[in-house]
Amino acid sequence: MSDIAKLQIGEKTYEFPLVKGTENETAIDIKALRGATDGVITIDPGYKNTGSCQSAITFLDGEKGILRYRGYSIEELAEKADFLEVAYLLIFGELPTKEQLDKFYADILDEAIVDDDIKKIIDAFPKNAHPMGVLSSLTSALTAFNPSSVNVDSEEDMYKAIVKIMGKFPVLVAWTLRKKQGLPLHYGSRKLGYVENILTMMFQKPNDEYELNPIMINALDKLLILHADHEQNCSTSTVRIVGSSHAGLFASLSAGISALWGPLHGGANQAVLEMLEAIKEDGGDTKKYMGKAKDKEDPFRLMGFGHRVYKNFDPRAKIIKKAADEVLGDLGVEDPILDVAKGLEREALEDQYFVDRKLYPNVDFYSGIIYRAMGIPVEMFTVMFALGRLPGWIAQWREMRLRKEPIGRPRQVYVGENLREFVEIDKR
Numbered sequence: 001m002s003d004i005a006k007l008q009i010g011e012k013t014y015e016f017p018l019v020k021g022t023e024n025e026t027a028i029d030i031k032a033l034r035g036a037t038d039g040v041i042t043i044d045p046g047y048k049n050t051g052s053c054q055s056a057i058t059f060l061d062g063e064k065g066i067l068r069y070r071g072y073s074i075e076e077l078a079e080k081a082d083f084l085e086v087a088y089l090l091i092f093g094e095l096p097t098k099e100q101l102d103k104f105y106a107d108i109l110d111e112a113i114v115d116d117d118i119k120k121i122i123d124a125f126p127k128n129a130h131p132m133g134v135l136s137s138l139t140s141a142l143t144a145f146n147p148s149s150v151n152v153d154s155e156e157d158m159y160k161a162i163v164k165i166m167g168k169f170p171v172l173v174a175w176t177l178r179k180k181q182g183l184p185l186h187y188g189s190r191k192l193g194y195v196e197n198i199l200t201m202m203f204q205k206p207n208d209e210y211e212l213n214p215i216m217i218n219a220l221d222k223l224l225i226l227h228a229d230h231e232q233n234c235s236t237s238t239v240r241i242v243g244s245s246h247a248g249l250f251a252s253l254s255a256g257i258s259a260l261w262g263p264l265h266g267g268a269n270q271a272v273l274e275m276l277e278a279i280k281e282d283g284g285d286t287k288k289y290m291g292k293a294k295d296k297e298d299p300f301r302l303m304g305f306g307h308r309v310y311k312n313f314d315p316r317a318k319i320i321k322k323a324a325d326e327v328l329g330d331l332g333v334e335d336p337i338l339d340v341a342k343g344l345e346r347e348a349l350e351d352q353y354f355v356d357r358k359l360y361p362n363v364d365f366y367s368g369i370i371y372r373a374m375g376i377p378v379e380m381f382t383v384m385f386a387l388g389r390l391p392g393w394i395a396q397w398r399e400m401r402l403r404k405e406p407i408g409r410p411r412q413v414y415v416g417e418n419l420r421e422f423v424e425i426d427k428r
């Protein structure tokens with residue numbers, strides 16, 4: 001293939017260079033388009049064909065169902081690494097040595113304290129506030145208690161900001177749950193690992209010991225790894241674009257949390273479980289809901305199915321489906337919801353509508369079932385997704401700042417009124 005693309009507009013032909021990725025992905029570099037053509041731009045709603053950046057963090061091939069963080073396959077990482085190692089890998093580019101990992105965790109623990117005044121903010125939220133709204137606000141509020149902005153030219157400053165948020169975020173996550181349950185706020189312990197601390201901070205009752213269950217630790221570890229990064233999705237693009245205005249790390253993350261909240265993105269895990277519950281309550285007639293999903297007059301969509309980039313299968317869903325079976329078996333939980341889920345999956349995989357559109361179960365189809373078995377309330381599911389995605393957002397924000405990317409500012413094709421004269425209010 002030649003390394004230029006030719007574009008003909010009217011009589012004129014323009015040439016643009018091709019950019020190649022390390023996995024042979026090809027892009028047309030149209031940086032010069034507008035200048036060279038006297039104002040012509042491209043339009044691509046939903047950015048289905050637009051690369052926003054060059055990135056060395058995550059590779060995914062939606063046709064082949066491949067997902068890799070920094071070159072390591074998701075299957076291998078989920079089996080052999082723990083979440084903190086994966087976080088380090090994503091953010092800094094290499095798997096840590098034992099010493100690097102110990103130091104990383106010790107530095108995180110030093111920062112795993114949240115200013116006590118944050119509790120006043122939590123108290124001001126109504127108990128029924130959605131945990132994602134609370135988490136996004138608290139993350140933004142952290143800015144007020146950690147006023148120095150990050151000097152991105154200083155490795156040390158960058159590192160400090162990273163361990164700060166890696167330390168404080170799980171505390172905020174646990175507090176959003178405890179607030180909902182009316183439990184006193186809780187700090188973990190330096191004696192516990194990262195994921196053990198999360199579980200303890202979430203579940204320890206004020207009058208009881210909390211016995212850590214290795215099945216729960218392993219399941220949560222795996223879920224967090226599977227959610228840790230997914231290249232330029234909606235929330236990650238949000239983090240990068242907010243950060244591109246040189247807004248701080250915490251402010252950028254807070255925006256990412258809001259983007260994740262939507263049911264077409266991270267909010268799907270909550271939506272899946274609510275859908276499965278509704279189908280079960282309605283007598284478990286999966287065929288009826290398959291029909292609704294296919295009916296263009298009906299706004300119902302089969303939540304947990306389909307993906308913008310995976311048009312074969314979502315490799316995370318495969319790992320999670322197996323984990324769901326194991327966790328439910330190990331914990332001795334029998335969940336009728338799982339039968340509804342399996343029934344829907346079976347039917348969808350054989351249904352022409354779903355086959356034609358390459359709609360397969362995605363990561364969130366089974367994650368909620370595991371969270372439920374772990375005793376995590378449904379409204380917290382997307383918060384758990386955010387907890388897993390944190391290192392990915394940090395890595396992407398760091399990469400964007402280190403590469404000194406320009407402020408994100410798309411253009412538009414204006415389709416509104418042409419110039420018209422103002423009409424006084426009594427004449428309208």
Ligand code: CMC
Nearest residue numbers: 264265266268293301302303304305306307308357362363
């Ligand atoms: N149920 C029924 N029909 C669907 C579904 C679904 N879940 N997803 C897509 N379709 C249909 C859609 O109606 C369209 O049909 P047609 O070509 O006849 O108009 C076709 O499939 C293509 O859909 P699309 O909306 O153009 O695809 P997209 O790439 O813009 O959307 C998606 C991807 C994930 C937003 C969408 O598949 C969806 O809404 N899925 C349900 C929500 C969900 O599970 N989201 C979690 C994604 S994984 C977690 C994450 O990374 O955020």
